[in-house]
Amino acid sequence: MIVAGCDVGSLTTKAVILNNKRILSQAIISSGFKPEESAREVMATALSFAGLSTDDIQYCVGTGYGRERIPFVSTALSEIACHAKGAHWLLPTARTVIDIGGQDCKAMKLDAQGNVVRFFTNDKCAAGTGRFLEVMANILGFDLDELGKVSLQAKDPLSLASTCTAWAQAEVIHHLNAKRTKSDIASAVNQAMAARVAILARSVGIEKDVCMTGGVAKNAGVVSALERLLDVKIRRLRIDPQLVGALGAAVHARQKIGG
Amino acid sequence: MRMPTKTMRLFDDLLESPQNTLVEQASQDGRIPIGYSCAIVPEPLIMADRLFPVRLHATGVTGTEMADNYLSSFVCSYTRSLLEFAMDDRYEYIQGWVFVPSCAHMQRLIDNLEYLRKPAFSHVIDVPRKVNDVTIAWMVEELSMLAENLSSHFSVDLGDESLSRAIAEWNSFTEIVRSVGELRKRTHPPLTGTEFHTMLMSTLASPKDLIIPKILDFKQEVQQRGSPVDYRARLMLVGGHLHDPGFIRIIESQGGLVVADRFCTGSIPGLMPIEMNGDPIRNLAEHSFRKTLCPRMMEEFHRRVESIIETAREYKVDGVVIEIIKFCDLWGVDAMPLITALRKQGIPVLKLEREYRLGSEGQLRTRVQAFIESMGT
Numbered sequence: 038m039i040v041a042g043c044d045v046g047s048l049t050t051k052a053v054i055l056n057n058k059r060i061l062s063q064a065i066i067s068s069g070f071k072p073e074e075s076a077r078e079v080m081a082t083a084l085s086f087a088g089l090s091t092d093d094i095q096y097c098v099g100t101g102y103g104r105e106r107i108p109f110v111s112t113a114l115s116e117i118a119c120h121a122k123g124a125h126w127l128l129p130t131a132r133t134v135i136d137i138g139g140q141d142c143k144a145m146k147l148d149a150q151g152n153v154v155r156f157f158t159n160d161k162c163a164a165g166t167g168r169f170l171e172v173m174a175n176i177l178g179f180d181l182d183e184l185g186k187v188s189l190q191a192k193d194p195l196s197l198a199s200t201c202t203a204w205a206q207a208e209v210i211h212h213l214n215a216k217r218t219k220s221d222i223a224s225a226v227n228q229a230m231a232a233r234v235a236i237l238a239r240s241v242g243i244e245k246d247v248c249m250t251g252g253v254a255k256n257a258g259v260v261s262a263l264e265r266l267l268d269v270k271i272r273r274l275r276i277d278p279q280l281v282g283a284l285g286a287a288v289h290a291r292q293k294i295g296g
Numbered sequence: 297m298r299m300p301t302k303t304m305r306l307f308d309d310l311l312e313s314p315q316n317t318l319v320e321q322a323s324q325d326g327r328i329p330i331g332y333s334c335a336i337v338p339e340p341l342i343m344a345d346r347l348f349p350v351r352l353h354a355t356g357v358t359g360t361e362m363a364d365n366y367l368s369s370f371v372c373s374y375t376r377s378l379l380e381f382a383m384d385d386r387y388e389y390i391q392g393w394v395f396v397p398s399c400a401h402m403q404r405l406i407d408n409l410e411y412l413r414k415p416a417f418s419h420v421i422d423v424p425r426k427v428n429d430v431t432i433a434w435m436v437e438e439l440s441m442l443a444e445n446l447s448s449h450f451s452v453d454l455g456d457e458s459l460s461r462a463i464a465e466w467n468s469f470t471e472i473v474r475s476v477g478e479l480r481k482r483t484h485p486p487l488t489g490t491e492f493h494t495m496l497m498s499t500l501a502s503p504k505d506l507i508i509p510k511i512l513d514f515k516q517e518v519q520q521r522g523s524p525v526d527y528r529a530r531l532m533l534v535g536g537h538l539h540d541p542g543f544i545r546i547i548e549s550q551g552g553l554v555v556a557d558r559f560c561t562g563s564i565p566g567l568m569p570i571e572m573n574g575d576p577i578r579n580l581a582e583h584s585f586r587k588t589l590c591p592r593m594m595e596e597f598h599r600r601v602e603s604i605i606e607t608a609r610e611y612k613v614d615g616v617v618i619e620i621i622k623f624c625d626l627w628g629v630d631a632m633p634l635i636t637a638l639r640k641q642g643i644p645v646l647k648l649e650r651e652y653r654l655g656s657e658g659q660l661r662t663r664v665q666a667f668i669e670s671m672g673t
Contacts, residue, residue: 102658117666141659153670158663 038294041083041094042286043076043110044119045103048139048167049252050075051283052083054094055291062087063280072103080109096294098286114289116282117143117156120250123285125151127274132244135234135263135271136282137253139167142234144241157240164200165233167253172202173226176209177219181256184223188258191224193217200233227258234259235266246272254278303514304491307498310507311355311541314381315389318502322348327503328450329389333378333405334396335560336423336588338580340570341439342394343504344462345452350390351500351561353539354381357653366408372623373652374537375401382413392417392450394442398592399626417449425594427585435581443577459576469504470567476515477563480555481611484524489533489554491518494541496563527553529668532608534558534634535619536627542654547617550665556611558589559619564607565589591630600630601637608643615644615671617664622649644671 039061044051050068054061064082069075076099084090091109099110100119107113116136124134125147134145142165146155159165163172167181174184195212197205205226212222230253238247247269253259255278264271274281310316319329330342333352342349354377363379381387393415397403406420421438424431443454452458473496479486495514499507528551533544537560544554558564570583585593589600608616616638620627635645646667648660 102662105661115662115666115669117662118669152672153666156666156670158659 038291039089039093039095040287040290040294041080041097042119042123042283042288042290043080043097043099043101043107044116044280044283044286045072045076045099045101045107046116046138046282047102047141049279050079050101050103051280052076052079053280053283053287054083054087054089055284055287057291060276060284061089063276063283065277065279068103072101072106073108076103076107076109096290098290098293100282100286111290112293114286117145117153117158119282119285119289121145121147121153121285122151122288123281123283124248124250124274126284126288127276127281128246128248128272130246131248131272133238133241133247135238135247135249135254137165137167137234137249137251137259139171139252142166142237144234144238146241146244155241157237159233159237163202164205165230165237167251169200169202169205169230169233170226170253170256170259172206173209173223176206176213177223177226179219179223181252185227185256185258185260187220188223188227189261190220191218193221194228195221195225197225197229200229205229224258227256228262231259231262231266235263238263238267243267243269245269248272248274250274250278250281252279301514301517303510303517304494306510307494307514310498310502311353311494311539313356314350314353314386314501316502318506319350319389322503322506323389328391328452330392330394330446331387331390332394333402334398335566335590336396336398336584337394337421338439338584339504340459340462340466341443341454341577341580342392342446343466344454344458347392347446347450347452348503350502351497352378352387353497353501354378354386354652355497355539357381363408366412367404370623371401371404372621374621374624375405377652379405379408379412382409390415392446393419395420396423398423398590399624401623401625417445419445423584425592427593427596431585432578432581435584436575436578439577439581456576459580460572463570463572463576463579465504467569467572469499469508470569472508472511472515473499473563474567476511476518477567479518482524483612485553485555486521486524487518488525488544488548489531489557490541490545490548492563493538493544493554493557497539497541497561500561525553527551529553529614529671530555530612532556532558532604532611532613532616533562533619534604534616536560536621536624537652538562538619539652540654543619543650543660546654546657546660547664550661550668552615552617552664552668554617556607556613558604558607560590565603591626597630597633601634604634604638605641605643608638613643615646615667617667618645618647620647620649621652 099107104113357377360376
């Protein structure tokens with residue numbers, strides 16, 4: 038039973054192909070202006086990695102902001118349902134999932150079957166989203182992965198007075214001009230991000246196990262700051278957290294055809 | 297997707313601008329449009345003789361650059377949009393304004409209108425925030441003052457007989473609208489919530505007598521439809537002012553059919569008939585409080601919750617969507633215990649914060665879709 042999930046996000050497009058309970062292949066590309074083209078490209082890449090053709094896919098579920106414009110999917114589901122399902126597939130004990138994507142942030146509470154029972158989203162403000170980190174990393178001259186690693190080396194961590202992306206940007210520039218170390222500033226950035234996300238996560242009610250999905254889950258600084266703020270261990274998932282939405286879509290696809 | 301009917305296209309046209317063709321027709325016939333902003337204002341009082349009510353709306357507003365100069369950034373976008381339209385002379389045709397200082401934001405609108413575009417006739421009804429015998433007596437006095445002022449300013453007859461006729465006309469109008477609304481109780485309703493709201497908003501924005509024939513046409517069209525509306529979940533929409541039917545259209549695009557409404561510009565319980573027994577002003581005063589379930593009213597939270605639960609059961613809804621305009625203090629505060637109370641009854645709830653003008657459609661779609669998915673329907 039070969040199924041697929043395709044997640045067209047605002048910044049990246051992802052695809053996962055499943056054969057029963059095994060991930061056959063996966064792919065991530067940057068999202069273009071046309072969701073349908075990004076979807077076709079990422080799926081072609083994933084199919085080629087697996088040595089398959091489109092005809093081999095029995096069912097495909099689409100998700101992400103571009104889900105309604107993916108031409109080859111059988112069903113489109115919300116990214117909330119897909120991230121929840123994907124996280125639960127990887128970690129069946131997961132009851133709280135925090136997903137931080139490029140332009141939004143979601144906290145979800147799951148039941149034992151991986152269904153969403155409650156969720157909260159922030160999709161109106163860049164604070165608390167991947168975009169916030171991207172802007173700050175750019176000013177500091179890091180890529181996103183480095184921002185996390187460097188922040189863990191902070192000796193005298195700073196704090197940011199505002200989580201507004203525009204104001205925080207000005208504050209980071211001020212700290213740079215004041216010759217503060219980049220690791221201390223990076224720590225402040227991750228801490229500010231985590232503080233914002235923690236509010237959303239608390240709104241849904243933290244229940245163990247907690248895990249994170251989305252690109253920001255790769256930032257060790259944010260994860261570590263969130264663990265402190267929420268006073269809970271955040272369980273790491275065994276695949277790239279950016280792929281969890283596409284994986285969840287594939288798991289839904291499997292369930293749709295009775296798998 | 298269902299094609300819009302002929303009357304639905306007409307209703308859409310009527311909402312394109314506050315000064316619609318029916319308002320123009322009535323004005324050309326020498327009738328007097330009176331703008332009002334709050335459900336507490338009794339429409340029949342501004343329907344008597346040559347008067348006709350127009351619910352203030354700013355559908356199609358594209359920005360509030362002028363109003364932003366006069367209102368604080370914490371004033372809601374509904375108030376802001378009304379002031380923008382007023383400053384842009386989009387309400388120039390309105391000859392009189394009747395307000396209720398429903399909230400601090402609305403009070404700022406009244407203040408600014410007085411300052412920037414002083415209307416020839418403007419009246420503020422001082423509505424109490426509690427309901428008891430003293431309140432009714434107070435409201436009777438307030439409405440009597442309004443009737444006197446309207447009567448002397450516009451030389452119209454607002455005597456008991458004239459008001460009774462207006463109440464009877466309003467009751468006939470609401471009976472027709474209710475009969476359309478009740479079609480939504482069916483297991484497979486023949487109309488969408490978007491269509492119902494478009495029709496309802498058109499009735500609020502037009503003279504009642506001129507729009508009644510159009511509603512009857514629409515009802516006939518709907519009843520003759522072959523196929524019912526397809527849906528995944530039946531939803532009830534709860535909240536403050538909602539004017540743009542596009543908001544409901546987005547909810548329904550995700551399979552959530554809006555079958556019941558409990559918002560300021562909705563039909564439940566706003567269109568219940570007015571009891572006619574004796575003094576028409578007193579009947580109007582009592583009715584204003586009976587039909588209004590606004591969070592501005594103190595000590596009425598329980599009644600508001602009960603009404604929503606009762607309606608949810610009557611219309612067999614699967615979930616409730618609470619829509620709140622950003623910075624609306626009244627609904628913002630009421631929503632928190634309301635969500636808890638509804639969930640205690642086992643009713644799934646989704647809260648959506650929005651702006652008056654439709655926007656962020658993608659995010660709205662995702663939230664609604666996820667809500668429907670979480671209900672397992």
